[in-house]
Amino acid sequence: MGSVLSPCTPKSEWRAWARAARAELPDVSEPITATLRDLLTTLGARRVLAYRALSGEPDVSALERDFELLAPRARFRPEPRLTLHAWHTATEVSRFGALQPPQDAPQVPLGTVDAILLPGLAFDHAGVRLGYGGGFYDRLLPAFRGVTVGVIQAALLVPELPRDPHDCPAQWLVTERGAQEIQ
Numbered sequence: 586m587g588s589v590l591s592p593c594t595p596k597s598e599w600r601a602w603a604r605a606a607r608a609e610l611p612d613v614s615e616p617i618t619a620t621l622r623d624l625l626t627t628l629g630a631r632r633v634l635a636y637r638a639l640s641g642e643p644d645v646s647a648l649e650r651d652f653e654l655l656a657p658r659a660r661f662r663p664e665p666r667l668t669l670h671a672w673h674t675a676t677e678v679s680r681f682g683a684l685q686p687p688q689d690a691p692q693v694p695l696g697t698v699d700a701i702l703l704p705g706l707a708f709d710h711a712g713v714r715l716g717y718g719g720g721f722y723d724r725l726l727p728a729f730r731g732v733t734v735g736v737i738q739a740a741l742l743v744p745e746l747p748r749d750p751h752d753c754p755a756q757w758l759v760t761e762r763g764a765q766e767i768q
Contacts, residue, residue, distance in 0.1 A: 592745045599715050603706035603741055607641040610738050613761035614644040617736060621702065622651055624757065624764045628732055630699035637675050637684040642704050643736055646672075655693055658685045659721055667721045669693040681717070695725070700732040703755055708735040709746040712754030712767040726753035734759055 590599055625633060625648070634655045638644040648654060654672035659665070659679060670686035670693060679685040703722060707715040714735055716722060726733065735755035739762045758765045 590743075592747050594747065596715065596718070596747050599746060600706055600718065603715060604641075606740060607706070607738065610641070610740055612644075613738055614638075614647075616761040617643040617738075617759055618645055618647045620759050620761075620764050621645060621648060621734065621736065624734065624759060625652060625700055628700065630732065632693075632697055632699050634669055634698050634701040635672065636702060636704045638704070639681065639683050643738065645702055645736060655698065656684070656686055657721070657725075658688075658690070659719065665719065665721060665724065667725045669695060669698065681719075695729060698729070698731055700734060701726070701729060703733060703735045705735060705737055705741075707741040707743055707746060708737045708755065708758055709743050710758075710767075711745070711748075712756065712758060713746045713748050713752055714755060715746050723749075723751050723753070727751075732756055 590602055632653045635645050637656055649672055655669045656672050656675035657667040660668055670690040674686040674690040675684040677685055677687045703714055705714040705716055733755045734757040736759050739760035742760060756767055
C-alpha cells in the first residue's frame with residue numbers, strides 16, 4: 586500500500602491518498618493501544634491528551650483505565666485553537682465528526698499534561714504529521730514541553746511528507762508493529 590507521492594506533492598493530494606488507503610485498512614486499535622499503554626507507562630506519563638477517534642483512526646479510548654485522559658475541543662474564536670478537558674466530558678459531536686467536550690466544560694492547562702497522542706492521516710519516519718488541514722495541533726504543540734506521540738497505522742507511515750516550517754514532529758511513533766523513538 587506504499588505511496589507513490591513525493592514530498593513535493595501538495596498536501597491535498599497526500600490527504601486524498603491517505604483517506605483512500607485508510608479506508609482499506611483493518612482496525613488495529615487493540616495492538617496500538619497495548620503499545621501506547623507500555624510506552625506511556627515507561628515514560629512516566631499520567632495525564633495524557635488523547636483524541637476521540639474519527640472513522641478509520643485507531644481508537645485509544647481503552648487507555649482511560651490506566652491514565653487520566655483529556656479530550657480536545659476545537660475553538661474558532663477569537664482564534665482557532667484547541668482547549669483541553671476531562672475525557673468524560675466529550676459528549677458533543679464536533680463539526681469534524683468526533684466527540685468533543687461542550688463549550689462550557691472546565692479547561693485543563695496544557696502545562697499539566699505529560700503526553701499528547703497525535704492523530705493524523707499519515708506520518709513520516711521523521712515524525713512529521715499530515716493532519717486534516719485545520720492547524721489546531723500546529724498551534725498547540727509549540728507551547729508543549731511534554732512527550733508527543735504520533736499514532737498511526739503502519740501502512741500510513743511513509744518515508745517523507747511535505748513539511749512546513751511550523752511543523753513540530755512527534756518524538757515517538759506508535760503503530761500496530763510497535764513504538765519507535767524519532768532521533
